[in-house]
Every structure is written in structure tokens, then in C-alpha cells.
Amino acid sequence: MHAAIRRLSLALDRLEEAFMGFALAFMTIVTFVQVALRAFGTGFVWSLEVTTYTFAWLVLIGMSYGVRTQAHIAVDFVTAKLPPRLARTAAVTALVLSLAYCVFMTLGSLVFVDRLMTLGNDARDIALPRWLLASVLPLGFALLGLRLVQAAWSSRRAAPERNP
């Protein structure tokens, strides 16, 4: 059971990485081809919109990937100077506040997507509804919260001796 979950989680990690790499390659190539085509006086109308939406998906999926790979920049010279017990309190407070951020942003995103659904219109140059393109917004913030909990959980188990 546990092994199955771990395999699934690993597969999801790989999928996440593949998606991000692919998204970056795709938006680069689309923009490059657009420049090249312009030399011949032609081009795609959808190029810019496809690029910006790919960009948004890349960033929103990538935010939680950044938690997993500890890529996010934080100012740690204050907490590094605290005694262990206070540092732990600070870490827990930071986690709770970060999670609150994720909850607020997920809720806000859901309302935003719901409004787009009510409006019901398609994107300008792509034949897809706007709410669908924006649906990565709540997904991204929810995933971010999940990864934060996951990271906190594994660091709690990994370094118990640091907290006497």
C-alpha cells in the first residue's frame, strides 16, 4: 500500500518536471517561430495568447515544484540567530501563515474562475473557454499548500534532534 503511494507520488513528481520543461520549450519555440515567420510577412494570430497561457501554467505548476526543490528565496538570517526553541516556533508560525496564504489564494481563485464560468466566453484567439484556461490558478495554489505540508512533515521527521 505504502509502496504504491510512493510510486504514484514519484510518478507525479516526474510528470510535474516533464510538464514544466515541455511548457518552457513550447513557449520558446512558438515565440521563435513567430519571429521567423514575420521575416516572411506571415504569422499566427494565436501565438501570443498561447504563449502567455502556457507561461501561466508553467508558473502555477512550478510554484509547488519550487517548494519540493527548496528553490524559494527566504530571508533566513533572523531565524538562523534564534535559539532552537524559538526557531521552531517561528518555523511553525511561518508554515501556518504560508498555508493561510494558500487557502486565501485558492478561495479567491475559485471565485475568479466561477465568475469566468458565469461569463462563459472563450479566450480571444484560442477556442477554449477562459475559465478552463484559468483553472490552473486554484489548482496551483492548492498544490502549493499540499507541498508546503509535505515539506514540513518530512523535515519534522528528518530532524527531530534539532528541537530539544
Place this chain on the structure above:
Amino acid sequence: MSALSLLLVLFACLALGIPVAIALGLASIVTIALFADQSLAVLAQRFFSAMQVYPLLAVPFFILAGAFMTTGGVAKRLIAFANALVGHFQGGLAMAALLACAFFSAVSGSSPATVVAVGSIMIAGMQRSGYSKEFAAGLICNAGTLGILIPPSIVLVVYGAVTETSIRDLFIAGILPGLLLTAALLISVAVIARRKNMPRQPRADFATLLRTARVAIWGLLLIVIILGGIYMGVFTPTEAAAVAAVYAFFVAVFVYRDIRLREVPRVLTEGAKVTAMLMFIIGNAFLFGFVLTTEQIPQMASDWITSLGLPPWAFLIAVNLLLLLAGNFMEPTSVILILAPILFPIATELGIHPVHLGIIMTVNMEIGLITPPVGLNLFVTSGVAGMSAAAVVRAALPWLLVLLAVLIVITYVPAVSLSLPAMLN
């Protein structure tokens, strides 16, 4: 009141060790909840809109181009060329290290990556040739910061995007100050080399110079393509960045063969990771900027400053001090994102050119990279050179004075930044 809440929550969150991006977002959410009649949905929409800002699309492309160029092979070629160029002067190896840093940081777009790539080769190399480790480490730690000023620069892209200043003008404006700073460091090396009687190397013959130039030119052409293309109006900075990324891919994989085709997905994921990390901060900075504007905080700050009757030069001193202080605690992009929306309206009010302010802010950020406690370059240098962080701080200090002197020149002689864009427009 709202300004107080915004800044208080921000600093409290930062001190707790919350990532900069989330701290910016939380400060915005709290302030909106307390003082403004805006819904969370508006914030979500704002965040999403950051990814639709056309100039910001240049960020992922420049990052990708840099990811392809950040290899030891590229560094070696640039060093060989720089060495053939200036190695025969007294202190030549140090000058070569400095030039290699300028080249590599411009091409790779990353200061810490420059210190690693050039430093790991040159610090040991300079020691073997009789330079002290402190001299080598201090020089490379400083020279590695040149990249955020010499275009293409992501810091300038971000400044341009948040203040709606032309990125084309900013890039062109960065050229002269970048050259000035490089020249100032070169002259300092020459003076020290003469006084300490530092070694020189045999003069490279013309064939060697030509051979190393021909190899290095593939990397350096990246800068030429970007600046030339933007200046001639062939493409926008965003398009130039995409072209640069594709070009860097071809050079790395097919010309230099530093990166094998099957390693490309790894480079892409790495570039995507850095992009997401940076854009997460930028997206939240857009929320922060939105709250600033709805609460009219820059307006109030501007009114207050003008009511003091401060002359522009006094304001610029204050700006420099504020930025140097902020740069000590946060990395360049975050500082620009937080402070540019506040400083920009005041500067405009006082008649300071937006492009000039952008260059001033960027040079300040260079200094922030080499001052404790959060100078990224210090820690990277300490790792590469095998010195304690405190020793690197001491080693970097004399060079810091050169940077400060150039900062003063750039701050008070706007022509250094503005004459080139004015001439070309």
C-alpha cells in the same frame, strides 16, 4: 495606516523566514482585508495577469538562454580569450579573470553562476601564478556582479515591467555604466599590480588570439544578437530573448557540444524551475503593487517627500542609502519589485529620468550582492575558494570601494546612463 500595515506585515513575515513571494502576498491580502473593499478574487486575477504582461515574457527566455550558457566549457573558452587579450599586462591574469567575469555574467545572466564557473577555474589558477587567494577571491566576487548591469539583464527587465519603462532603452542605457564599472575595476587591478609587482604572462601571439576569439565569439554573439536585434528594431526585447534561447541551445548542443541532446530536458526543467520561482515573487509583487496603488501609498510618499523640499541630489542620496540597506537583506529582483513602485513616482516628480533611476537601482543591487548578511556572491565565493564567509567579506571590501565610487558617478552624472539611449533614439 494602510501603508503601515502593508510594510509591518511584510517585514514580520520576512523576519519569520517566510519565502519573499508569500510574504508579499500575505501583506497584500491582510491590508486589502483590513482597509479596502476588494475581494480575494481580484487578487487572484491580478496574480494571473502578471503572466500576461508582455515584457515579462522575456524573463523565462533569458533564463533558458542562460541555462544553456552556464557550463564550464563556456567559461573556459571565455577565459582563454580574455587571457589572450590582456594576459601580457602586469597583473594580466587578474585582468583576464575580470573580463571573463564580465563576459560570462552577461551571457549567463547570473552573478552566482559566474562566480562558480569563472571562480572555480581562475582562483586556483591565479594562486598558482603567485597571486594571493584573497586577491583572487575578492576580485571575482565583485566582478561576478557585472552581469546584472550589462545587458541582457533580468533585473532591468523586471524594473522595466513594473515601472512601464522601455526595456530597450534600459538595455542600451546599461552599456556605458557597465563598461565604466569594468574599466574602473581594470584600472584598479593595473594600479595594484604595478605596486605589488604582480606577474605578467607571455604575450599571446596573434594566431592564438584569433583562435581563442573564434571559439569565444559563439558565446559573445549572444549579446550582439540581443542588443543588435533590439536596437535595429528587428525584434522586441521579449522576442530577442526567445531568439537568444534558441541560439544558446544550438551553440551549447551543436557548436560547443557542452550539453548532449539527452541532457536538454534537464536544462529545460532547471530553467523552468528558476522561472517559476522568480515569477512567483513577481506575481505576488503585482498584488503588492496593486495594494500600493489602490491605497495611494506612492502618492502619499511622493507628497511627503516633495513637501520636505528635498533637492533631487539629496533624494538620490536617500535612495542610495535605502537601496544599499535593502540590498543587504534581499536579493536584487525582490528589492526592485518592492521599492521601484514606491520610488518611481517620487523620482518622476523630482525630474529624475525613469531609465536613470533603473540604472541607479541596478548598480545598488550589485553592491547588495557582495555585502553581508545576504550577499549571495559572498557565500558562493566562500564555497568556491574554500574560505570562510568572513574572510571573503574582508577580501571583497577594497573592491567594494571601487563599486561605490562608480555608483556615485552613475548617480550624479545622468549622462553616463542617458547619453547612449538619447543618441540612438
